[in-house]
Amino acid sequence: xxxxxxxxxxxxxxxxxxxxxxxxxxxxxxxxxxxxxxxxxxxxxxxxxxxxxxxxxxxxxxxxxxxxxxxxxxxxxxxxxxxxxxxxxxxxxxxxxxxxxxxxxxxxxxxxxxxxxxxxxxxxxxxxxxxxxxxxxxxxxxxxxxxxxxxxxxxxxxxxxxxxxxxxxxxxxxxxxxxxxxxxxxxxxxxxxxxxxxxxxxxxxxxxxxxxxxxxxxxxxxxxxxxxxxxxxxxxxxxxxxxxxxxxxxxxxxxxxxxxxxxxxxxxxxxxxxxxxxxxxxxxxxxxxxxxxxxxxxxxxxxxxxxxxxxxxxxxxxxxxxxxxxxxxxxxxxxxxxxxxxxxxxx
Amino acid sequence: xxxxxxxxxxxxxxxxxxxxxxxxxxxxxxxxxxxxxxxxxxxxxxxxxxxxxxxxxxxxxxxxxxxxxxxxxxxxxxxxxxxxxxxxxxxxxxxxxxxxxxxxxxxxxxxxxxxxxxxxxxxxxxxxxxxxxxxxxxxxxxxxxxxxxxxxxxxxxxxxxxxxxxxxxxxxxxxxxxxxxxxxxxxxxxxxxxxxxxxxxxxxxxxxxxxxxxxxxxxxxxxxxxxxxxxxxxxxxxxxxxxxxxxxxxxxxxxxxxxxxxxxxxxxxxxxxxxxxxxxxxxxxxxxxxxxxxxxxxxxxxxxxxxxxxxxxxxxxxxxxxxxxxxxxxxxxxxxxxxxxxxxxxx
Numbered sequence: 001x002x003x004x005x006x007x008x009x010x011x012x013x014x015x016x017x018x019x020x021x022x023x024x025x026x027x028x029x030x031x032x033x034x035x036x037x038x039x040x041x042x043x044x045x046x047x048x049x050x051x052x053x054x055x056x057x058x059x060x061x062x063x064x065x066x067x068x069x070x071x072x073x074x075x076x077x078x079x080x081x082x083x084x085x086x087x088x089x090x091x092x093x094x095x096x097x098x099x100x101x102x103x104x105x106x107x108x109x110x111x112x113x114x115x116x117x118x119x120x121x122x123x124x125x126x127x128x129x130x131x132x133x134x135x136x137x138x139x140x141x142x143x144x145x146x147x148x149x150x151x152x153x154x155x156x157x158x159x160x161x162x163x164x165x166x167x168x169x170x171x172x173x174x175x176x177x178x179x180x181x182x183x184x185x186x187x188x189x190x191x192x193x194x195x196x197x198x199x200x201x202x203x204x205x206x207x208x209x210x211x212x213x214x215x216x217x218x219x220x221x222x223x224x225x226x227x228x229x230x231x232x233x234x235x236x237x238x239x240x241x242x243x244x245x246x247x248x249x250x251x252x253x254x255x256x257x258x259x260x261x262x263x264x265x266x267x268x269x270x271x272x273x274x275x276x277x278x279x280x281x282x283x284x285x286x287x288x289x290x291x292x293x294x295x296x297x298x299x300x301x302x303x304x305x306x307x308x309x310x311x312x313x314x315x316x317x318x319x320x321x322x323x324x325x326x327x328x329x330x331x332x333x334x335x336x337x338x339x340x341x342x343x344x345x346x347x
Numbered sequence: 348x349x350x351x352x353x354x355x356x357x358x359x360x361x362x363x364x365x366x367x368x369x370x371x372x373x374x375x376x377x378x379x380x381x382x383x384x385x386x387x388x389x390x391x392x393x394x395x396x397x398x399x400x401x402x403x404x405x406x407x408x409x410x411x412x413x414x415x416x417x418x419x420x421x422x423x424x425x426x427x428x429x430x431x432x433x434x435x436x437x438x439x440x441x442x443x444x445x446x447x448x449x450x451x452x453x454x455x456x457x458x459x460x461x462x463x464x465x466x467x468x469x470x471x472x473x474x475x476x477x478x479x480x481x482x483x484x485x486x487x488x489x490x491x492x493x494x495x496x497x498x499x500x501x502x503x504x505x506x507x508x509x510x511x512x513x514x515x516x517x518x519x520x521x522x523x524x525x526x527x528x529x530x531x532x533x534x535x536x537x538x539x540x541x542x543x544x545x546x547x548x549x550x551x552x553x554x555x556x557x558x559x560x561x562x563x564x565x566x567x568x569x570x571x572x573x574x575x576x577x578x579x580x581x582x583x584x585x586x587x588x589x590x591x592x593x594x595x596x597x598x599x600x601x602x603x604x605x606x607x608x609x610x611x612x613x614x615x616x617x618x619x620x621x622x623x624x625x626x627x628x629x630x631x632x633x634x635x636x637x638x639x640x641x642x643x644x645x646x647x648x649x650x651x652x653x654x655x656x657x658x659x660x661x662x663x664x665x666x667x668x669x670x671x672x673x674x675x676x677x678x679x680x681x682x683x684x685x686x687x688x689x690x691x692x693x694x
Contacts, residue, residue: 178525179547193614193637197544199565199574200526200674207677218546227546227574267540290540327547330554 010065011035011345012229014214015337016239017070017131018182018324019043019111021254024056026247026337031065033338034345036235038068038131043110046117053125066128068153071114072183073132074275074298079107083296088304090294094284094320098311102304110302111273119144129153135187136168153214155185157195162205162213164188174237175205177217181240181266181326183277192268192276192291198228206232220331222346241331241340243324248337253313257282257323258332266329272305272322274298283319357412358382358692359576361561362684363586364417364478365529365671366390366458368601371403373594373684378412380685381692383582385415385478390457393464400472413475415500418461419530420479421622421645426454430643435651437641441631441667445658449651457649458620466491476500482534483515500561502532504542509552509560511535521584522552524564528587528613528673530624539615539623539638545575553579567678569693588678588687590671595684600660604629604670605679613672619652621645625673630666 015030019040027037039056041049053069060067088095088102095102112118114137122130122145130145131153137145145152146169153172156162162173176185177198184195196204198217206213215228216237228236243250244258257263257280264281269290272279275298276291284305288294295301309320334340362377366387374384386403388396400416407414435442435449442449459465461484469477469492477492478500484492492499493516500519503509509520523532524545531542543551545564553560562575563584575583590597591605604610604627611628616637619626622645623638631652635641642648655667681687 177544177546179544194612196674197524197526197565198546199524199544199571200567201565203568203570204675204677218544218548220547221550223550223578224546226577230573230577231570265541327543328551330551 011341011347012233012235013225013341013344014038014068014235014237015242015341016182016216016237017041017068018239018243018248020322021243021250021324022248023052024059026242026245027056027067028059028063029245029247029337030242030341031060031063031067033341035341036066036068036129038070040070041114041118042070042072042112045112046121049118050121050124053121053127057125057127068129068131069122069127070131070133071118072111072134072299073114073137074111074134076109076113077297077300080296080300084300084304087294087296087301090288090292091304091308094308098308100307100311105304105307107300108303109299110306111299114141116141123148126150131174133183133185136165136170142169155216156205157184157186157201158188159201159204159208161186161188162209166209166211170211172212172214172234173205173209174214174216175202175233177201177215179218179327180216181278182324183273183275184268199231202228202231202233218326218328220326220328222344224328225344225346236344238331238344240326240329241334241344242337244332244335245337245340246335251313251321253316253318253321254323255332257318258325258329266323266325266327270295270301272302274301277322277324278326280323280325282321282323283317358688358694359580359582360572360688360691361385361415361582361584362589362688363529363563363584364388364415365586365590365595367669368590368597368671369595370399371406373589373592374403374414375406375410376592376594376684377589377688378407378410378414380688382688383413383415383476385417387417388461388465389417389419389459392459393468396465397468397471400468400474404472404474415476415478416469416474417478417480418465419458419481419646420461420484421481423456423460424644424647427643427647431647431651434641434643434648437635437639438651438655441655445655447654447658452651452654454647455650456646457653458646461488463488463491470495473497478521480530480532483512483517489516502563503552504531504533504548505535506548506551506555508533508535509556513556513558517558519559519561519581520552520556521561521563522549522580524548524562526565526674527563528625529671530620530622531615546578549575549578549580565673565675567673567675569691571675572691572693583691585678585691587673587676588681588691589684591679591682592684592687593682598660598668600663600665600668601670602679604665605672605676613670613674613676617642617648619649619669621648624669624671627670627672629668629670630664
């Protein structure tokens with residue numbers, strides 16, 4: 001196997017950062033088994049991130065393992081009252097059904113982009129790898145990250161994005177095939193027709209850039225890892241298979257959907273955040289149309305759904321929950337993140 | 348490498364049948380190099396197929412090689428005057444631009460489904476492999492094919508389709524990942540959101556069925572072949588990379604688009620036939636919307652486009668031409684089908 005780029009003694013397995021369903025415990029378990037553990041930073045504010053890193057950094061130091069902290073780099077949109085009103089009108093029947101007064105539901109952004117405040121927290125901990133989704137931060141912010149020697153990774157969904165990332169300072173490109181769960185990382189074009197499967201995307205990115213390429217999308221077992229390495233990847237990033245591990249914080253309802261062969265397919269939807277992301281079909285996606293333009297701009301779609309999700313989940317229903325998943329959930333059978341990591345590496 | 352299923356002495360490389368862009372010459376060249384050559388039957392009537400097989404069968408006998416003849420198994424739709432009128436109304440500005448009187452343009456089906464007449468021709472030649480797209484023929488017709496000992500292959504785009512094919516008599520399942528060029532083979536659901544990339548689809552089909560699985564979609568070089576074999580495929584089917592071979596009948600305009608890195612992406616479109624198929628974006632796709640519902644049912648969309656395509660191509664334009672291509676056209680550099688076949692196999 002080719003040497004991973006972060007530590008020559010490690011396995012070429014990266015645990016994908018998955019905001020909302022995992023924190024330090026999963027990352028530490030993966031690191032302990034020889035993989036690269038990742039902490040998703042998108043849903044923390046600066047204080048929350050500091051608290052979490054106060055847990056994670058000592059665990060990683062103890063394990064002698066590098067780790068990855070991941071952030072979104074979107075622009076928070078200006079408040080758009082018309083779009084918010086349209087979204088609430090679309091959801092009005094659901095509010096009525098659940099006895100929720102929409103006037104009591106706050107608007108707002110559920111996810112924070114990478115910022116100077118966040119960079120300041122990271123400077124205290126100096127994580128060895130910082131990864132981004134939706135491009136890269138502005139040059140001054142990126143320079144701050146590079147200043148403590150961090151490797152910068154980011155996701156590309158097309159060859160053009162991979163070249164852009166290399167030109168703008170990414171040390172590693174993650175080739176995110178269309179099979180991947182969660183948010184699509186595209187940032188140069190919103191045209192979903194341009195998104196490719198891993199089998200087509202990965203070798204074309206490997207040939208186009210000179211930096212190491214990590215493969216993501218559709219990889220759920222050792223066969224997938226071997227396939228990605230054959231296509232030229234230096235390592236693979238796996239998300240879905242880790243969602244059912246004991247060390248993840250995935251809800252019981254989400255785990256049940258992942259493990260249920262009768263649950264629907266995992267398809268792209270804009271409904272939960274405003275950007276296309278892959279998750280298992282549920283009631284909202286069926287009724288509103290998974291890619292409906294009624295959802296307002298990322299990340300403002302989430303706020304209005306929050307009370308609906310809470311009410312439904314309290315009743316054991318996933319009607320309004322994002323059930324993030326890739327197209328291959330066959331790996332969701334292993335409860336131990338350490339065993340999963342080693343199994344992915346063929347050990 | 349695992350043994351191919353059709354002949355233990357052959358390479359695990361199947362040349363994809365590609366209606367309209369290749370005939371016997373390509374199939375024979377691939378067979379001569381140790382791969383499996385395929386003849387697309389969808390655009391022949393019975394007499395035309397007989398003539399073509401009178402060329403192909405002796406070539407294959409001489410080479411001691413098996414071969415594959417491929418057919419579509421759609422239902423020809425009942426004539427739908429309203430749909431045809433809507434389609435012609437959509438195309439009216441193009442007819443006017445090109446000085447074509449639409450009243451002179453015949454309607455009709457450009458592709459014939461597998462039929463008793465075709466089976467009768469095949470019985471004369473007894474091709475060792477008969478493959479189908481869009482499912483399988485009716486049981487009585489399928490029994491005729493099996494009666495001379497032919498292996499029956501068909502494409503699956505989901506695990507459910509793979510199981511259906513196995514249950515209904517397919518000897519080999521082709522796992523067609525979303526990356527593939529040309530027509531999507533789905534037949535149990537028209538929902539394109541259910542279509543998976545090869546990396547996710549292939550191992551799940553391999554695990555679900557007991558028959559051999561051939562991988563298709565996104566495979567353009569020896570790395571892709573190795574990846575597909577690692578995922579459990581018995582062999583791979585490659586289309587796009589063969590399109591630029593000298594032995595194919597691909598038009599010069601189509602070849603130029605395949606080889607032009609500045610040509611657009613290959614996306615799914617309904618416009619050229621009425622069913623979703625992957626081709627490089629051109630003027631009609633941009634202006635009409637690649638998946639527009641204005642195109643009438645498969646395969647009736649083709650007829651009205653034929654004179655537009657002819658006029659434009661005569662002027663060196665691909666505005667109305669189907670530029671079939673998968674998502675990975677990096678293999679379109681090798682003019683020799685024999686060398687390409689051996690290179691795919693890593694020789």
